Amino acid sequence: MQRAFLAGILLALxxxxxxxxxxxKRMSMIGDALSHSSLAGVAAGLIFGINPVLSAAVVCVAAALGIERIxxxxxxxxxxxxxxxxxxxxGLAGxxxxxxxxxANFSSFLFGSIVAISREELVLVTVISLIVLITVLLLYKELFYIGFDENAARISGVPVQRINFVFTVLTxxxxxxxxxxxxxxxxxxxxxxxxxCGMQMGRSYKKALLWAVIVAVSTTIAGLILSYYAGWKPGGTIVLLEVVWFVIIVFRKALIKK
Structure with missing residues (x-):
């Protein structure tokens, strides 16, 4: 369970x-596209005896670069x-x-199995999480600019194509x-x-990002605890708590306006 908490918090960050x-960037559906593509990598890894997480990463990066190319x-x-x-x-995953x-191994990747994470997988999660966090901190301003307006960012001297490439790989x-x-x-x-949730609660980009992290970390911890005692799927529990938080925020803002 300790590994599950550590991996969950790292992902929540x-x-x-x-x-x-x-x-x-109005690309909310890219997560669905890449996650479904990662299943093809998982299947390939299980077929050829490769670590499915590594094969999923390779296919996921290839899919992300394909999206950028198109x-x-x-x-x-x-x-x-x-x-x-x-x-x-x-189609390929199917x-x-x-x-x-x-x-059963393939099905475990559909809804995840964070409580069964191995030491090697935890190390991989830790390494990639550190890479993502460090890169996001180093490219904070650039990501801020391209998030709002790529054309304005390009005029301001931001290497948009390179930043998009790095961000795509990180995603x-x-x-x-x-x-x-x-x-x-x-x-x-x-x-x-x-x-x-963060965009509803924060009035600036920095505050919105901070609130988003707070929501993610708190719901992850609460979701893992609740799923442990209730016997629910951890991933589904975490997402449900996040959705509940969002609904509460929206209703609260609506009541305040009245």
């Missing part, structure tokens, strides 16, 4: 950092790039899953490690919902 920029070629239809990659990822001998790595712990079907919600 990095998912809002990635999710805030995703929401600002967005660059068709800038007016950026949402179409996400739909294309997600469709391809789902085909490859038929060749997986132990279907893919975050989703690939989270698919093992909280589940491929749930990680998209953990990227978007805390960011949405």
């Amino acid at each position: 990095i998912t809002p950092c990635i999710g805030m920029t995703i929401v600002l 967005r660059k070629k068709l800038p007016r239809y950026s949402e179409m790039a996400i739909a294309i990659v997600m469709s391809g990822g789902i 085909v490859l899953s038929g060749f997986v001998k132990n279907s 893919a790595l975050t989703i690939s490690i989270a698919s093992r712990t909280v589940g491929a079907l749930i990680i998209s919600s953990m990227l978007v919902v805390p960011a949405a």
Whole structure:
């Protein structure tokens, strides 16, 4: 359970950092596209005897770069790039899953199994989390600029293409490690919902990001405790608590306006 708490808190720290920029860029569905693509990597890893988390990371990064490539070629239809990659990822995962001998292993990646995380997987989560956190801190201003307006960022001298490339890789790595712990079907919600809560509570980008992290960490801790005693799935419990928090914020703001 200690590993579960550590892995959960690490993911709760990095998912809002990635999710805030995703929401600002109006690419909320990219989490679904990459998480579904990661399942193809999981299936491939199980088939060929490779660590499924590593194979998921490789496929996830490739899918993310594919989305960026299509967005660059068709800038007016950026949402179409996400739909294309997600469709391809789902199709490939569906085909490859038929060749997986132990279907239980594959199914565990759908909703995650954070309480069963191994020491090696915890090390991988820790390393990637540190990489994501350090990179986000170093590129804080650049991510802020491209999140609001890429054209203005480009005029201001921000290397938009390079920053987008780095951010895309960070997003893919975050989703690939989270698919093992909280589940491929749930990680998209953990990227978007805390960011949405933060944007409702904070009046500036910095405060919104801080609130998003607070929401993510608190709901992760509460979700793990509740799921342990109630016998629920940890990933689903965490996401439900995040959604409840968002609903409370919205209702509270509506009551204040009245």
